[in-house]
Amino acid sequence: MxxxxxxxxxxxxxxxxxxxxxxxxxxxxxxxxxxxxxxxxxxxxxxxxxxxxxxxYTVKKVVAKPNRYATNSIAVEEEEYGINRLISSNQVIRTLLIPDVHVTLNNVVIPMQVDSGASLTIILEHTFKRVCLPYQCMESFHTVLKDFQGSEVEVLGVTPLLVKFSSFTMSLPVVVVRGPRLHSVALNSVQDLIEEYAELFSDTLDTVKRSPVIFHTKGYLQLIQGNARRVPFALNDRISEELDRLVEQGIL
Structure with a gap:
């Protein structure tokens, strides 16, 4: 054994x-x-x-394993927060007010609100009766207007009014509506200015109409020449287009 x-x-x-x-x-x-x-x-x-x-409660920590196959990649971490309830203090939360401007319509000052997202300047019916001239009448307006709630706005017509604001004076089409609404100055006023002074808002550059400008440099200074910077391949076409535009305008 x-x-x-x-x-x-x-x-x-x-x-x-x-x-x-x-x-x-x-x-x-x-x-x-x-x-x-x-x-x-x-x-x-x-x-x-x-x-x-x-x-x-036990919380398990999960350790993310690095991806050894990912090269030249960008890691993006998304954070998500859960909200169970909202508690408000006794303070009154004030919303941002829309800026008011005083615009002169046919020599009558009317407080209006700036609405840069709209394309029409709107006034109410009783305001039109204040600013309209004896011979002035409205034309038909066939476009359907709706407010933010989707309700249709009752439009009475459109009429040209002499608008004065700061140093700007111009006759603009104004839409007259009915109902408890606010007067608003829209984007069409700015668009009319751009169309009237198109040469000032063009993409081309103007040249000096006076005598040529001469730059005096010191003779002993040496010119500095640098190599072109490397740019991403995807931007080559856009950079070439921009260089061609500068050459056409005489900048380069």
């Missing part, structure tokens, strides 16, 4: 027991917190940290 020596078993470590009252060293009888009530279950004999009635 073969002699087999049995190795002595290693002693198993004793399980660590903690105090039922505070979670520290086991001393339930002498623990100084044994008469304290729990903040969670309101029972006497333990604290909230070791309360068995309180659910224990």
């Amino acid at each position: 073969r002699n087999v020596l049995r190795q002595p078993e290693s002693p198993q470590p004793e399980s660590h027991k903690s105090c039922y009252t505070c979670g520290g060293a086991p001393a339930e009888n002498t623990c100084r917190l044994k008469n304290v009530s729990c903040n969670f279950c309101k029972r006497v004999g333990h604290i909230e940290r070791v309360c068995r009635a309180k659910p224990q």
